[in-house]
Amino acid sequence: MIRFCIHHRRLVIALWLALTAALTAAAATWPAPAADGFSLPGSESQRAAALLNGTTPEPPGALIVSAPSGRAQESAALPGRAQESSAPPGRAQDPVAPLIAQMNAVPGVQVNPGARRASPDGTITSIPIDYPDEEAAAQLTRLREEFRPPTGVTVELAGDDFADFTPGGVTEIVGLLAAAVVLLVAFRSLIAAAVPLIVGVVGVACGVAVFTLLGHVVGSPGFAVYLTIMLGLGVGIDYALLIVTRFRTALKEAPDEAPDEAPDEAPDVEEAVAEAMRTAGRSVLFAGIIVIVTGAGMLFLGPSLGGGVALAAGCGVAMVMLAALTLLPALLAVIGRRIDRFALPRRAAAVPLSYRWSRVVQRRPWPAGTAALAALVLLALPATQLRTGWSDAGNRPVSDTTRRAHDLLAQGFGPGMAGPLILVAPSAGHGALGRAARTPGVAQAFPIGADGRAVMVVPGTGPQDERTDALIRHLRATLPAPVLVTGSTAAALDFAQHTADRLPWVVGMVLLAAFALLVPVFRSLVVPLKAIVVNLLSIGAAFGVVVAVFQLDVLGGGTGGPIDAWVPLMLFTITFGLSMDYEVFLLSRVREEYLRDRDNTRAVAAGLAETARVITAAATIMFCVFAAFGAFDDRALRVMGVGLAVAVLVDATLVRLVLVPAAMEVLGERNWWFPVLTFRRLTPRRKRT
Secondary structure, three states: OHHHHHHOHHHHHHHHHHHHHHHHHHHHHOOOOOOOOOOOOOOHHHHHHHHOOOOOOOOOEEEEEEOOOOOOHHHOOOOOOOOOOOOOOOHHHHHHHHHHHHHHOOOOOEEOHHHOEEOOOOOEEEEEEEOOOHHHHHHHHHHHHHOOOOOOOEEEEEOHHHOOOOOOOHHHHHHHHHHHHHHHHHHOEHHHHHHHHHHHHHHHHHHHHHHHHHOOOOOOOOOHHHHHHHHHHHHHHHHHHHHHHHHHHHHHHOOOOOOOOOOOOOHHHHHHHHHHHHHHHHHHHHHHHHHHHHHHHHHHHOHHHHHHHHHHHHHHHHHHHHHHHHHHHHHHHHHHHHHHOOEOOOOOOOOOHHHHHHHHHHHOHHHHHHHHHHHHHHHHHHHHHOOEEOOOHHHOOOOOHHHHHHHHHHHHHOHHHHOOEEEEOOOOOOOHHHHHHOOOOEEEEEEEOOOOOEEEEEEOOOOOOHHHHHHHHHHHHHOOOOOEEEOHHHHHHHHHHHHHHHHHHHHHHHHHHHHHHHHHHHOOOHHHHHHHHHHHHHHHHHHHHHHHHHHOOOOOOOOOOOEEOHHHHHHHHHHHHHHHHHHHHHHHHHHHHHHHHOOHHHHHHHHHHHHHHHHHHHHHHHHHHHHHHOOOOOHHHHHHHHHHHHHHHHHHHHHHHHHHHHHHHHHHHHHHOOHHHHHHHHOOOOOOO
């Protein structure tokens, strides 16, 4: 395959351009809708939803109005209760009556002032809004922004579809610009820096298109496409960076081509490309497979969410890996020795700093390894306080209308109004209303719907409060058997338990798969085990930083809360796969050096010297790409971006530069112990007859 790509380089490039154009056009023509909802078959919240026959007793949005005391109270029949009739608008309706009329003029939208609820002090009202789709929600958002209420009156929108979620575009550009700068510094050549960017962008474009088309078969949440972009850009540029580095090294070791030969037709250029693909290309292949296999661990979450996320990660990584293994050798064969054209000035060659650093660590492996281990454990300590749940409007910035609506509801009705519970039974007359109203921790309870089967319960604590989780468990344990508890908060609790139950299975599957893939690569049992242990340490450090920043809110900002339940599983699987990338890159080179003279100490130092610069550059690129996604408005994507950025940073510094060389020096020749090889050495070869 590699020889084909080299000899038919222009055909391969043309095929990739045609494939990219065709896939992009097809994805734009047949985009798959986002499946943001998910189901947990068998869970209580899912069974309660089935009892509702697909109907929602509460509309998806609400208009939250804060007015001076007295004006809102006049329009409310009972505090906390919906009005029974569509009475003529009172004075409390006057401030927002023009806005309600404009909203009701939007096709499919129904704003019902007669069903409003007023806070006990009458200052805040919630008017339900029913709308058909996200396009209608966008029109409602625009109308609210253009509306100018009277002095002292505040109008906000509650509902996820009204959140100020900024889609991608700027984030990817920032990540690409940062990657371009890092590549230019690493290669000191404009052409060499441009090649990985080209390969990464082409691979990501194809990955996004393939993921979009497969979305017709496998439902995926709306944020999943950004995961495809995030991972594709990070690993795609890194894979190309590694191969281009080995290509340039092979070119330097080869004699110059004859003067009458074109740069892209010289035999030494073709051999340099082949050598780069035999070594670095092999590492890229195994690294990509590991990322895809570990990402498949998300399937344990179930097809409704885990399948889409695993597909997003797999499409991004698979397409950039395919581009690195086919498009990149064709490009390198065309460019040839022009790879170093437009080069920046270089300093005189010297002993690599990484080689000297490795020798320092190897002379004192125990103190160096202990210090790195202590730092990783210290970073990981906050992870012991991890709480999973589901982000809501309270975790969004105060500039978001849904966050301000959340705060107004908590101010007027209590914190539980942001995530009320719904009690559902197969028929009316179940007595749940009275029982719930007398339950400690319940602020309000009142019937909803026309058939008397559903009851809304407003907890006295917020949806992300541990006491609310305890209340849900208490209600489920004490209410009569036909009554089920659902609602967004109850569903989040079910999902958190669902992920917690599957976490050991995911971890076990990922570790076994990684071990099985690494053993044949390194022909050793010790090296894969060590790789798994140190990668778990770097993942623990990333989890600790995520918990400290987003849950414990150590940096301030007022957006602290439980980590979205799907994030720990995804962060573990993706981070483990990416960490293994660097392990494969480094230890593949160490093994090459070790096979020369069987000197473990020299092999570790030489392998680190040969790969430290490229690993540092690759880690810097990934860090920039992931950190750029940390600026997303969506909190879950911010958590993923920051978590991946920290994991990459820790892995490329404390782990690769300190802990790995220290551990390999302590283990010595035991690093390369492999029972099959030992058995072969002890068994005499049979003579041929």
